[in-house]
Amino acid sequence: MNNVLTARRSDRRRKRAGGAALVALAMTAVAGCSGSAASGGGDDTLKVGVLVPLSGTYEAIGKDMRDGFQLYLDTHGNKLGGRKVELTQADEGDGAPTAVPAATKLIKKDDVDVIAGVGGGGSFAAVQPLVTKNKVPLLATGGRPTKTDVKWIWSTSFLSEEPGEAIAQHIKDEVDGLVYAIGPDYQGGYDEMRGFTEAFAKADGKLANPDGKTKWTPFPKTTNFTPYFNDIAKTDAKAVYCFYAGKAAIDFVKQYKQSDVADLPLYSPGFLTEGGTLPAEGEAAKDIYSVLNYAADLDNEANRQFVADWTAKHDLPPTTYAMSAYDAAAVLDKAVGDLAEDGKEITSESINEAVGDLGRIDSPRGSWEFSKTTHSPVQKWYLRQVKRDGEQLANVVVQDLATLGS
Secondary structure, X not given: OHHHHHHHHHHHXXXXXXHHHHHHHHHHHHHHHHOOOOOOOOXXXXXXXXXXXXXXXXXHHHHHHHHHHHXXXXXXXXXXXXXXXXXXXXXXXXXXXXXXXXXXXXXHOOOOOEEEEOOOHHHHHHHXXXXXXXXXXXXXXXXXXOOOOOOOEEEOOXXXXXXXXXXXXXXXXXXXXXXXXXXXXXXXXXXHHHHHHHHHHXXXXXXXXXXXXXXXXOOOXXXXXXXXXXXXXXXXXXXXXXOOOHHHHHHHHHHHHOOOOOOOOEEEEHHHHOOOHHHHHHHHHOOOEXXXXXXXXXXXXXXXXXXXXXXXOOOOOOOHHHHHHHXXXXXXXXXXXXXXXXXXXXXXXXXXHHHHOOOOEOOOOOOEEEOOOOOOEEEEEEEEEEEEEOOEEEEEEXXXXXXXXX
16 A cells, blocks of 8 residues: 555656646746746645644644644745645644544645644654655654654654753752642653653752652543642642643643642743633733743744734734744745755655755744754743733743753
């Protein structure tokens, strides 16, 4: 089956190349008669699959990713690298059981040239072997675990361990005492929390958890966090570090404010208060500290334009999810454009190679580039605090933290 598919894809691309060559030849002949220079290339369509959670716990996150990618297309004539884009959406759902069949359809039925998206760490771990086997590049727009075989994987977001790693030293410096660690028991939670606990230990920080290990809450079924807050109150914790996103983040924050530990400073990766979660959490989120690679108030030209374009279509400010998907489109735009400029055939393989040859990416988060070893961004991280900005609460950048990636 795979051999048949590969042959079909190769045949389609040979036909594309042949068609493009005929068009180019005709254009050259016309140009020769008119005396003007002709541009090369053809009118081939680039087939892109967007695989994001459009249902389940992280539905809002997935829609931000989808809309971020679409915003780039809307503001660039629905073209990437000069090629018209045929966009196919697929629902990642809550994890591997839905993500794998969705990705399989994109590759084998929709015959996409490249995939962008994947919001969950568990989904990523399950989808990676599939895209690698079929040699279809994946531009991951959600946090992903560190992997050794990344030839066909590129992340425009971050490694899942990095948020915790970026903020660990700051928390050690600011908190006079023990910190309680709590998070959800799935792949993304394990990676996010490990990033913090390992870096915190290296900074000589100590956990308030009785066994010295992160407390895990069942995912996605935990909606009542009160028993866990009661347990934290029995420790000598001086602060809490957690990782939650989506609906779980809303439940956690609102219940935290009503608990016996409400006076303890709360730190987290920025997903706890990102996007639609913040207005849903309301005043309960005020003063929460978070670490992220993006905030809507970053003062650079690319971000000012991004925010203006986004808010013209949406009620809330853009999120890191939207930004990373927007950047995935920008990466493809630049990579495909470089191939066209060099007169090279545009295939999944050539796109993958072109992405690897890219240099600095001008982004709303600030300029960044792909690490040659991890294929994830070398980028700056920011400390944010939920504060009132006019009539609304917002994640306001407090200071720069570490630059991570190698």
